[in-house]
Amino acid sequence: MKEKVQNKINHIRELAKGSGMISNSSDRKLSQSNDSLSKVIRNPQEATLFCAELNAVISILNKQ
């Protein structure tokens, strides 16, 4: 990674440290209510299957 990019990331993390701010619950609810993936995963079995498939894709991409 370029040093300049890593420096910008470090800058954001420095600002975060000790800022004392956290996200509010309404933002979390909004994210979920607008998200189509959360609507098509209806139960723990489907979630487990999706996670397994996602991990398999990540594993493939890691090997490329």
Add this chain to the structure above:
Amino acid sequence: MITIDFEDVFEPIDVAEDLSFMTFNSFIKSNGYVNIKINITPLLEPLLPNVYNLSFGPYSKNGEIDDFAKINHSDKNKVFSTILLYALTFLQANNEITIGIDGSDDIRAYLYHRMFKSNKEYLADYFMAIGVDWYLRLLRNDQIELDVSGSPFFKPKPEPFNYNRASIDLYRYYMFHLKK
């Protein structure tokens, strides 16, 4: 077309301690600026523990993010570079997480699709891109599988982002994971 450049981003204003949100000001074409908030929050706790949703937009009247807002940004490249740099910051601190973005409408989904495609080489240094399609099962009686409410029973299926897909052949959902 959007060109991502992590060296040309907006200065953060507020950043949450747990990196769950960041705000910045984006200049708009009609003069002035709009305050944009980026949220990265758990998607389906506890069903999908390692999938987080990224959303962004200006504040609506009730103080929440309006991710359907249409804004004429003066510099779209800088806006999306800022958003993705923030996602990269989050993923460096949480490298087991995969971030998902949902085009709230076809225009946004098209924008994301084009952004992934046109910045393939640049983003490949930082992220692994994943596309998710919804599939339906065809039953032996040639009917499609329906759920209890009579709606199509969609199954989301992720795959490595196929850069050969046409820009109009959108995924239903876009995800990215930190490059190891």
